[in-house]
Amino acid sequence: MTTLSPENSLSARRSASFILGLHPLVRTEAWKFLTGYYSWQSSRDERLTVDSTRRKNYKVLCEMYEKIQPLLENLHQNFIETRNNIVYDIQRLYDKDPLGNVLIDKKRLEKILLLSYVCNTQAEYQQGFHEMVMLFQLMVEHDHETFWLFQFFLQKTEHSCVISIGVGKNLDMLNNLINFLDPLFAEHLKGKGAGAVQSLFPWFCLCFQRAFKSFDDVWRLWEVLLTGKPCRNFQVLVAYSMLQMVREQVLQESMNGDDILLACNNLIDLDADELISAACMVYAELMQNDVPQPLKDFFL
Incomplete structure (x- = not known):
């Protein structure tokens, strides 16, 4: 043995708590x-x-x-x-x-x-x-x-939920991530959705607390953030995954900034395991590409 x-x-113990x-x-x-x-x-x-x-x-x-x-x-x-x-x-x-x-x-x-x-x-x-x-x-x-x-x-968690320290960095990197992985969506957000991403600061300030259906789901996500797995600043990949949930509706209905924010605020009663899994898939996709240095420094 x-x-x-x-x-x-x-x-192994930390990984087990993550998985x-x-x-x-x-x-x-x-x-x-x-x-x-x-x-x-x-x-x-x-x-x-x-x-x-x-x-x-x-x-x-x-x-x-x-x-x-x-x-x-x-x-x-x-x-x-x-x-x-x-x-x-x-x-x-x-x-x-x-x-x-x-x-x-x-x-x-x-x-x-x-x-x-x-x-x-x-x-x-x-x-x-x-x-x-x-x-x-x-x-x-x-x-x-x-x-x-x-x-x-x-x-x-590197004070990632603190407005004066981490929240602005999270929002900037979320923008960078959208630009890199989803140029079509990024182009829409730069036009009709101007300011929509910056308006999502409550997600980070509350560590997504209001998006879940139970306290157990909140604790589940926070545990992942504490493990540092699969990467640093996993919260930005979580936010990106949540945005992807409204992406098709935003593009099909050509939503503006206020409507995009409303659609995002309607993301409630989510399942933590499903969201964590989706964010891990984003990380896997990110690692398959030639990642720009700012994103590489932020996540790795």
Whole structure:
């Protein structure tokens, strides 16, 4: 029997999560490895130590925030505006399941979002983060886990969902990808569809959260993004695949920018496995061509 080296074993485990997805019973623990919360090589005792440290560090951050909050309120207008935006966004969240059971604790969610805004100077806060962090809160039990998983998720995905960092790059590369793989569609978008692709920024800001029929589908796609397989910046191939779903309608009806955006916004209740498979086919097609250097640098 062939024995895998530690490096190949880790690669196999990550590949398995990409190909097969994660069973709901192991998702919570597996995400701690995928995000980097735990090291793949760590022992059980080491993981207990890491979790204890992350819990303590979160408590320290909370205490620091409580001390500086009055200063932030008095000296930083942006803080007050952001806090109000967070409260408003959370109030609009539907926090109960069909049976009326409360799914999330909105006050805890508000605290985590405010702390993330104060501590993460790269990402800060943008509309949509409340929906993303809600999914982390649904996945894990403790606030420190929710906070750190979200931070590590942003880092692992190269802040691709952050407007000031990754979203613009994603949109530019999506345009480049359409130009390269589908010149006919690209020509239509340059004419009647002017601005349609740039208007798709919510796809990236929310990591496609609103396109799926269930939270499990959202987690399934996010798990793929965390593996880095089959390539970096897989989210752009996902967006391209979604655009291909409306391509024939757009061309046949000669849709303009607003109609294209409406058709794209109607892409809901999608199946994650089907979309991931379609995006993988796009990647395979891309690899069969002489890829321009900007695309090669972005995906490889």
